[in-house]
Amino acid sequence: MPALEDVGELAGVVVFVSEAPFVATRRPAYQMLHVPPPLRRQRQTEVAASMRDRIPIATSRYAADLWARFLDVDVATVHVVYPFAEAAFAQVARTTSPRGVARVLYAGRLSPEKGIYTFLSMLHTDIVEDDPSLFFTVTTAGADKPQGHIIEGMVRAHPRVDLVSARVSPEEMAVLVAGHDVVVMPSNGQYWHETFGIVSIEAQHSGARVVASDDGGLPETQCGALHLVAPDDAEALARGILDALSCAPPTPTQRAAAATCFTIEQSVDALLGVFEEPEPVTPLRMVRELEALISLPDAPASVRRPATTTRPVEEVPS
Structure with missing residues (x-):
């Protein structure tokens, strides 16, 4: 495609295999995580920002736990797809x-x-x-x-x-x-x-x-x-x-x-299985949903009913 931002116009499943800056996509994109999180603070900020609307796919259980802690997400939301030998x-x-x-x-x-x-x-x-x-x-x-x-x-x-x-x-x-x-x-x-x-x-x-x-x-x-x-x-x-x-x-x-x-068959089956699962709500889309909720107009004030007067209880003579 002519430019990276044009990827956002794709209607199908988008998978970033290498690190890429944030790109707004029609649906959450997937990100292959085949390296550890970065060590330096500046790179950590950049990578975390690029991942805010992506569904992570790690190459091992170890990597899934590593990236879950880095992204501050539940490890269950990080998919694991093992690589394969040719x-x-x-x-x-x-x-x-x-x-x-x-x-x-x-x-x-x-x-x-x-x-x-x-x-x-x-x-x-x-x-x-x-x-x-x-x-x-x-x-x-x-x-x-x-x-x-x-x-x-x-x-x-x-x-x-x-x-x-x-x-x-x-x-x-x-x-x-x-x-x-x-x-x-x-x-x-x-x-x-x-x-x-x-x-x-x-x-x-x-x-x-x-x-x-x-x-x-x-x-x-x-x-x-x-x-x-x-x-x-x-x-x-x-x-x-x-x-x-x-x-x-x-x-x-x-x-x-x-x-x-x-094997390649096992790896491909696992990847297709990830695509078939319901898409989780990414941090970016969670924020957008909360912002949309906050921007809703206030509910109309409830109409107060007039206070009900009660008759005094007459004393019963002993």
Whole structure:
């Protein structure tokens, strides 16, 4: 559409998938909430203002509770629609590791909130430094951003890391994941809380084990091969990797079972179910209804009836 405000003229269901300023719509619009609420006061004010006439849809139960507290609404009014893994992850053929080799993949963006610094610290623990069987792969996802460009230089210089180009399609990503035994998600738990963690379910659909921070929505991504560790703890991450590698790889049956979790069919059905529910009254429309009620003319003064005179009760002689 030519301009953002033109979205307000749409007669059908409007869903904002990314943050957008307030737009007056014919009916309450839906807002996908796939990131945590902002930290800074100015952004908090802006986001809260943009949400005053929108019906929130979170990507996990954790995110629903987080946004309900931020928006000061009942958590029951925040819908939960889980993301899905593309079919390519369940269909890709796995490659076998060479004997005595364990392959670990960090596929998150090169940004602090994704836990890249915890990952780099983990590489310098004695648990990892003294184990030559461990091989680590990191992608350049996020290197196009200023902070990602700086972090890329550090990762590229590390002798234990194989830096590969970021994958740009589900099929390419599925092949990369299927070539590793463990995928790590050391998401930052200090100021950024992963609302879901789609890489976790993609990796489990691909037959890999996942070691992730026990924080945010990551515990909700369990498909049978998820190992949770303390967030922001390099030692815990290192031990979590070894624990995951000590387990047998998921069997074909276990992988097939994992692929039945978080499917596109389940996600679409849940989203359509949200659209079928009665629309709640948003804060903006509640205010408008109250203002309309207040603006109604005063009711006419009631007509007083004349006071009824009562006859005195005659005294009965004794």
